[in-house]
Amino acid sequence: MCELLTGNQGSVNSIPVPDLYSSHEEADSRIILNCMYASQQPTTERVIVRSPDSDVFLLLLPFSDAISKPLIFDTSSGNNRKQLNITHLAATMPKRLRDAIISLHTFTDSLGTDDALEKELQDDDLISHEEGISDSDDEL
Template identity: 85%
Template sequence: MNKELFFVNEEMCKLLTGNQGSVDSIPVPDLYSSHEEADSRIILHCMYASQQPTTEIVIVRSTDSDVFLLLLSFSDAISKLLIFDNGNKNNRMQLDINDLAATMSKRLRYAIISLHNFTGCDSTSRFAGKG
């Protein structure tokens, strides 16, 4: 069975394909990025995956709320069914991002991610001390 794995190292991305003990490495220039945060690079990878003719569903597995909010905000740019797989072990759930996004205006989704950047990102957890 063929296996595929995208390997990211700094700005470069390569597709590693394996079949019967051999591995090939193919550069993927469309996924080269200078983003340092993996959260935002996930969006780039989702957009790329959704443009591939064999892709039916894009599933992102993460426990990070940043990833969830980014997926919600950028769901319009991902043209396939988008699922957020969250949790761990026996306590997991899958959320249909497309359905959730359809219940909100684009303006609201952008406002949520903007507010999250101000109050809930990794370096700032509250309003205290904000002028």
């Protein structure tokens, strides 16, 4: 069961959301379903996914076209926090490359390369701020 939590003047409301019921066991794949749902809500301005997991980053890229609002990946390691504009990054990549990422990740994940990718995601020189990374919410 999945529920939508909303806050209003100090109280929390819980509403069941049947559209989000699924049999996915992995949280990584459920994130995409939740992003798609959130982007369809009229009050949503942007969808922000906060995770230190590089798997989530790799899943967001190929599915970004299915998310109708700006998609931001908020990631951190220690004191180093980055916000990547997935919508912008995905738009700069050919669709075939984005689609191939899932297959490539499945193969490389078994080789234990996630640590290297997570280090790259934290690297200040990976992509300039103008190309989709910011260090704070103010720059979004």
